[in-house]
Amino acid sequence: MRAYAKLREKPDMPWSLDEISQFLDQQGIRPSFQRLKIFEYLVNERTHPTADEIYEVLRKDIPSISRTTVYNTLRLFLDKKIIQMVNIEKNEARYDATLSWHGHFKCLKCGQVYDIEIEELKLGGLAGYQVLEKHLDLKGLCPSCCQGK
Amino acid sequence: MRAYAKLREKPDMPWSLDEISQFLDQQGIRPSFQRLKIFEYLVNERTHPTADEIYEVLRKDIPSISRTTVYNTLRLFLDKKIIQMVNIEKNEARYDATLSWHGHFKCLKCGQVYDIEIEELKLGGLAGYQVLEKHLDLKGLCPSCCQGK
DNA sequence: TCTCATATTTGTAATCGTTATAATATTAAA
């Protein structure tokens, strides 16, 4: 995924459906319309949506889509390791198609989840541990919500 | 809490019930027997238990205790900021009486949650944000579970 | 193209951790 992303000509441009279709194929995922649209939403919006937010948005385009399909698809993407789950808030799983190492900040006022760049992280006492996942989650007030104290 | 902990003569010794009672009083929390035992379990065991683990253990001493009391008490402790919630695993809130800044590691095999010392953390792009909570959560295999690959 | 096996989607019911509610019991104040 990271390797693939690096190959994109303009990494910050939205992914086209064709490009997503090709990508899912490469990952051994049959690119059904529902899967295309779910991955498109994750990778182009980058808002760390919940399953329900994805469901409510895609319903406008695909009235027949079911919540179960959204959950099934997200689990499939997780199994294939093309997205990650963000558990910054209890009882509210969020999803993220950006896999490079970064942290998250959730604003307690407006609810938005922002990406945070990690410049350096040094840990002690991890000798003997095999680390497979790292999550850095912050909470507080975002710049817009801090205005005027 | 940190200030109080520093005042303890032997910080690594278990807290006595008297000491806990005094501490809760200081924090404006009436030290009922249930509250004493719940805080005692958190501060002396340091295993980051779930509400249900606390309930199952304390039931042996206090057969009348209810799950609701455990949840109510944990929420009270959170509101008074004498414990923190650890959301390293989805759908499994854990609780921790250690408030000084440290990370957590959950072993995917044995399920144990370990404390991790953080030597240095440098973040970029946080200008304008007001950070109120920080959580560093790792997952993988612990030393005991790594043995022999 | 047609057929049939397989993969995918869908609606519904079930599960699980947690919270809300209201009755009962305990404690503190008058």
Place this chain on the structure above:
DNA sequence: TTTAATATTATAACGATTACAAATATGAGA
């Protein structure tokens, strides 16, 4: 002791997620 406030308890309700099974779509081979 009487009363009011607080804490505990059992039960029901909730919300996010998962299990299940039926319906639909897809695609390789005849």
